[in-house]
Amino acid sequence: MSQLTISHHLGKLVKAGVLERQKRGKCAYFTLNPDFDQNLLANVTLGVAMNVNDTATGTTILFACRQNAGRSQIAAALAKQLAPKGVTILSAGSEPADAVHPVVVEALAELGLQPDSQPKPLDPAQVKTSDWVVTMGCGEACPFFPGVHYQDWKIDDPSDRSLEEVRSIIDQIRIRVQELLDTVSQG
Structure with a gap:
């Protein structure tokens, strides 16, 4: 869908009272209007779930620092x-x-991996729709929503660290990621 089409439909949902819009700088953030009857969404969600494959109803994990x-x-x-x-x-x-720290890019490349994306802001809507949120050094800045599982990992910041130190940080994170994925798959 084009951005224009999405904007059009989001505008209709705001006008109908389903969503609220908050403008911050050049970006608009949309959240469910607290006055909206969420029982209506339960029926819509049930209908949509019956028409999609299992990957659409999977788990979302958000990592934030x-x-x-x-x-x-x-x-x-x-x-x-x-x-x-x-x-x-x-x-x-x-x-x-x-930008992503160059030493992080280098250490990930050694493993055949690359960064997730360009650094982007923590969006409360993403937090709210995630099943798991893992914070690493930004815990208090991360919004809290009931029903979302939170973990705070005490991991050293790789900024201004040597390649060897970043490799060690990657090893620590790999262990925690695997433990989290094991927990998620059991739940």
Whole structure:
């Protein structure tokens, strides 16, 4: 769908009172209007679930750190490599940097991996729709929503670290990612 089409339909949902729009800078953020009767959505969700395959109803994991330039990028890259089909992996930062740390890019390349994306801001809507949110150094800046599973990993920031130190950080994150994926698959 084109951005124009999506914007048009989001505008209709705002006008109908289903969504609320918050403008921040050049971006608009949409959330469910708290006055909207969510029982109506349950019926829609049930109907949609009957018409899609299982991968659309999978698990979403969001990895967040302060800059989205190191830890969350590493975790997302490893999770995408290790996660089973149907698990969606996202990453974001509470204060995103301009680029992923070069030493992180280099260390991931040694493993045949690449960063998730350019650093991007932590979107409350993504947090709210994720099943699991893993924070690494931005815990208090991450919004809390009931029903979302949260973990806070104490992992050193790879910024300004040597390649050897970043490799060690990657090893720590790999263990935690695998433990998380094991937990998710059991749940």
